[in-house]
Amino acid sequence: MSMRSRIAVIIAAVIAVGGLMSLFIVDEREKVLVLRFGQIKQVKTDPGLGFKIPWLDQVVRFDDRILSLETPVIEVTPADDRRLEVDAFVMYRIADIVKFRQALGAGGEREASIQLNDILDGQIRAVLGADGVTSNAILSPERSRLMELIRGEAQTRAKDLGLDVVDVRLRQTNLPEQNFDATLQRMIAEREREATDERARGREAAQRVTAVADRTHEETLSAAKRDALIIEGEADAERARILANAFGADPEFFDFYRSLAAYEASILGGNSTLVIPPDHEFLTYMKSATPRVAE
Structure with missing residues (x-):
């Protein structure tokens, strides 16, 4: 060649x-x-x-895939001063590679993990330690709302690194071992106080119901006695009217009727012995076989 x-x-x-x-x-x-x-x-x-x-x-x-990061255990103090140890699991992706490169240089994903971990550490402490957030809220289904708050705050800061925080999950939420007994006793005391308050409110409600029932009973009984007295008075008035009419129609018959009523009353109640002179006026109609009755 x-x-x-x-x-x-x-x-x-x-x-x-x-x-x-x-x-x-x-x-x-x-x-x-x-x-x-x-x-x-x-x-x-x-x-x-x-x-x-x-x-x-x-x-x-x-x-370009979704990446994951597990944070170290973080100790937080909620509003009720019951310290908790939490760790989080984060899913994220590199959304803007230009901003990612400019912000983190040649450090790449390793530097991104460090920066994102610092962001999450601050946001977890800020959200779980905020006023009004108690340990009960963190341990209840309300933690989903808290995790969304953490994700939103972390997303805002991670955006400057070219990252998109997809999801944040609190994996474990535990009491520090050295504080477990004290926290348990405090929880028991709080539950006992709540139970005492509930019993007090129950007794107060029972007293109100009893007072209303007693007042209703007295009002109903008073109304019934009043109505009974009215009816009794009207009956006495009607009886007096009838007797007055009867006396006016035939005075002799009226006397006869009243005598029979007196005879009946004198032998009631086991008192069947009557000692009076034979010519006593009480026995006037006893002597007459047939009383005169007006025709």
């Missing part, structure tokens, strides 16, 4: 190697930045082939 042929082969080989080195592939699970002397020249977010200048451009790849 002549010298000219050898040179042509070498040049072709260099061109082929340079052509291959100028190509790069962007996977669907990643995003790519092309840097030249540390400056961003290209941003590739779609999968496919990309081109660069060999030996001058550097391809930096970033994971």
Whole structure:
């Protein structure tokens, strides 16, 4: 092979190697930045082939999948001063690779984990230690709302790093071992106080119901006695009217009727012995076989 042929082969080989080195592939699970002397020249977010200048451009790849981070145990003090130990599980993704690179430099995901952990540490302490947030709320279904608050606050700060916080979950919420007995006794005392308050409110309600019932009973009884007296008075008046009419119609018959009533009353109640003179006026109608009755 002549010298000219050898040179042509070498040049072709260099061109082929340079052509291959100028190509790069962007996977669907990643995003790519092309840097030249540390400056961003290209941003590739779609999968496919990309081109660069060999030996001058550097391809930096970033994971486009959802990443996860587990925070260390954090001690928080809610509004009821019952200290808790919590840890969180965070899912996030790199949303803006340009901002991510500018904010974190060559540190990449490792530096992102450190920064995101600091953000979450502050937000967890701020949300769980806020006024009105008690340990009971943290341990109840209300914790879902608290986790959403933490995610929202962390998302605002993580956005400056080019990150998107997808979700935040509190994994474990425990009492510090050294405070467990004291906390348990405080919880028992609080429950006993609540029970005492409930019993006091129950007794107060019972007294109100009893007072209303007693007042209703007295009012009903008084009304019934009043109505009875009215009816009794009306009956006595009617009786007197009837007797007066009877006396006016036949005084002798009226005397006879009253005498019979007196006879009946004198022998009631086991008193069947009556000692009086035979000519006593009480026995006037006893002596007459047939009383005179007005026709």
